Amino acid sequence: MTRLIFLGPPGAGKGTQAKTLADHRQVPHVSTGDILREALSKQTRLGIKAQSYMDKGELVPDILVQEMVQERLSQLDAKHGWILDGFPRTVKQAVFLEELLEQLDQSGERVVSLEVPDDVVVVRLLARGRKDDNEEVIRRRLEVYRAETAPLIDYYRDRQKLLTVNGNQSQEEVTDELQKIIA
Numbered sequence: 001m002t003r004l005i006f007l008g009p010p011g012a013g014k015g016t017q018a019k020t021l022a023d024h025r026q027v028p029h030v031s032t033g034d035i036l037r038e039a040l041s042k043q044t045r046l047g048i049k050a051q052s053y054m055d056k057g058e059l060v061p062d063i064l065v066q067e068m069v070q071e072r073l074s075q076l077d078a079k080h081g082w083i084l085d086g087f088p089r090t091v092k093q094a095v096f097l098e099e100l101l102e103q104l105d106q107s108g109e110r111v112v113s114l115e116v117p118d119d120v121v122v123v124r125l126l127a128r129g130r131k132d133d134n135e136e137v138i139r140r141r142l143e144v145y146r147a148e149t150a151p152l153i154d155y156y157r158d159r160q161k162l163l164t165v166n167g168n169q170s171q172e173e174v175t176d177e178l179q180k181i182i183a
């Protein structure tokens, strides 16, 4: 059963690897960033509420993303596995997820931490060029990552759920290392 969470700084390659692996394992790729961007493009209430946070590189309030993830993981196709990308991003979200997975009988998740140095992710993000990939917002996203999300590495290590992968290699090399480590 594939139940994997991708952790790592912005630009680490979480989305890239999560998509490849989700295709390979035939499970849904659940990216909270993608769900929020879709909501924003459709101008739903959620999208409108989230926009100012996303534009500044701040985290959208826990309650909003938690509801989104609860709804998504409750769908039928998530019963047989999933790959989470961009969630959890705070200890509060991680505690919420642990309880949600118990309720849904979907525990047994593992967490992959993709390690890439800051100077490398900045170059990657500037080249990607999404709306929030400008220098000021990238700097803020990295600060938020360090303050709010990086503590999850110890959180999951303490729970023996953590796997680490060197994300500073070619996409194919990262995929190979990942496939080996989760086999």
Ligand SMILES: Nc1ncnc2c1ncn2[C@@H]1O[C@H](COP(=O)(O)OP(=O)(O)OP(=O)(O)O)[C@@H](O)[C@H]1O
Residues within 6 Å of the ligand: 008, 009, 010, 011, 012, 013, 014, 015, 016, 017, 033, 124, 125, 127, 128, 167, 168, 169, 170, 171, 172, 174
């Ligand atoms: N191993 C790699 N080597 C070089 N470039 C990569 C690698 N993996 C991904 N990239 C590129 O880096 C950029 C960021 O990758 P990706 O969107 O997968 O990161 P992410 O961790 O999901 O970022 P974010 O959290 O900001 O959404 C993309 O343009 C992607 O094509």
Ligand SMILES: Nc1ncnc2c1ncn2[C@@H]1O[C@H](COP(=O)(O)O)[C@@H](O)[C@H]1O
Residues within 6 Å of the ligand: 010, 032, 033, 034, 036, 053, 054, 055, 057, 058, 059, 060, 061, 062, 065, 085, 086, 087, 088, 089, 093, 141
């Ligand atoms: N789990 C999340 N908690 C709060 N805010 C989130 C979360 N996931 C995404 N966001 C917001 O969306 C943007 C883009 O996310 P990516 O994962 O980089 O696509 C992020 O900066 C937050 O504002």
